[in-house]
Amino acid sequence: MTILVTGATGHLGGLAVRHLLDRVPAGALAVSVRDTTKAADLAERGIDVRQGDFTKPESLRFDGVDTLLLVSADGPDDVRVVAQKAAVDAAARAGVKRIAYTSVSDASVSPLGLAKVHAATEEHIKASGVPYTFLRNAMYHENYLGTLPQSLERGTHVTATGTGRIASVGRDDLALAAAIVVTTDGHENATYELTGARAWSFDELAAIAAEVTGKPLKHVSVPGSELQAGLLGAGLPEFLAELFTDIQVNIARGTLAEVRPDLARLIGREPVSIEQAVRDALV
Numbered sequence: 336m337t338i339l340v341t342g343a344t345g346h347l348g349g350l351a352v353r354h355l356l357d358r359v360p361a362g363a364l365a366v367s368v369r370d371t372t373k374a375a376d377l378a379e380r381g382i383d384v385r386q387g388d389f390t391k392p393e394s395l396r397f398d399g400v401d402t403l404l405l406v407s408a409d410g411p412d413d414v415r416v417v418a419q420k421a422a423v424d425a426a427a428r429a430g431v432k433r434i435a436y437t438s439v440s441d442a443s444v445s446p447l448g449l450a451k452v453h454a455a456t457e458e459h460i461k462a463s464g465v466p467y468t469f470l471r472n473a474m475y476h477e478n479y480l481g482t483l484p485q486s487l488e489r490g491t492h493v494t495a496t497g498t499g500r501i502a503s504v505g506r507d508d509l510a511l512a513a514a515i516v517v518t519t520d521g522h523e524n525a526t527y528e529l530t531g532a533r534a535w536s537f538d539e540l541a542a543i544a545a546e547v548t549g550k551p552l553k554h555v556s557v558p559g560s561e562l563q564a565g566l567l568g569a570g571l572p573e574f575l576a577e578l579f580t581d582i583q584v585n586i587a588r589g590t591l592a593e594v595r596p597d598l599a600r601l602i603g604r605e606p607v608s609i610e611q612a613v614r615d616a617l618v
């Protein structure tokens with residue numbers, strides 16, 4: 336049985352490969368990456384490294400693959416929706432027997448702007464007739480950790496999330512779930528909503544960061560328009576400023592607050608908490 340992972344030179348795909356190596360021999364694994372030089376370590380371990388870019392469908396080689404872990408691409412939505420559909424088509428043409436796709440929470444009904452790409456990709460996978468598993472990943476804890484050190488310097492953590500809560504989850508737990516799903520049976524045409532064990536607010540995040548570092552930190556919520564202007568001013572590309580603002584405004588509305596049991600069931604334990612993630616990042 337061959338399992339191929341895309342995005343294996345990225346964060347989630349890389350972690351998934353690590354968890355897969357704990358479960359299957361390297362000879363049963365393949366990766367499809369844009370830049371093979373970034374996957375030299377994987378080749379050294381005996382993994383079949385194939386060059387492939389979703390935006391160049393002719394480059395994609397999924398022959399001999401039983402299960403594809405299709406990690407969603409990054410970049411502007413109009414580009415990645417076409418690219419991801421092309422990857423699905425290439426998998427179907429190559430006779431892949433199952434596609435596990437990393438989607439987003441409630442993809443088919445979510446008001447999040449970024450959900451459209453995932454909903455369209457899920458639909459395309461269903462229409463391809465290839466058996467699938469949708470791994471609907473909640474927002475990563477890691478998204479909310481990187482700016483904490485600067486916020487701690489200033490004493491304020493600025494968001495547009497109001498009192499909204501989010502059931503975020505550690506990337507590594509999602510990678511573990513993906514590795515379990517592609518190496519075990521019983522996930523055919525299943526959709527998993529993979530969230531953290533509890534929903535937290537950004538007031539709480541500031542309090543956790545203050546507690547673990549001993550430095551004062553206050554959460555300040557501003558209107559979405561103000562946040563977006565600040566992100567653009569800081570030099571973020573327009574699509575990213577829009578994306579981040581949309582996510583935060585949706586957090587304020589409670590879009591990402593629902594806690595689901597699927598992840599704990601799949602990995603056999605509670606997911607890593609936001610408290611632990613903050614501690615690991617800051618201490």
Ligand SMILES: NC(=O)c1ccc[n+]([C@@H]2O[C@H](COP(=O)([O-])OP(=O)(O)OC[C@H]3O[C@@H](n4cnc5c(N)ncnc54)[C@H](OP(=O)(O)O)[C@@H]3O)[C@@H](O)[C@H]2O)c1
Nearest residue numbers: 342344345346347348369388389390407408409473474475
């Ligand atoms: N749930 C969340 O909070 C969250 C947050 C951010 C992103 N995401 C989504 O989840 C995915 C995985 O997250 P991550 O943290 O691993 O992101 P990441 O580190 O940015 O990895 C994205 C991977 O996608 C690959 N990729 C991008 N465009 C591609 C293309 N046209 N063809 C083939 N591969 C392509 C990248 O290749 P290279 O290694 O060559 O760059 C990279 O390996 C992201 O791509 C995004 O769709 C989710």
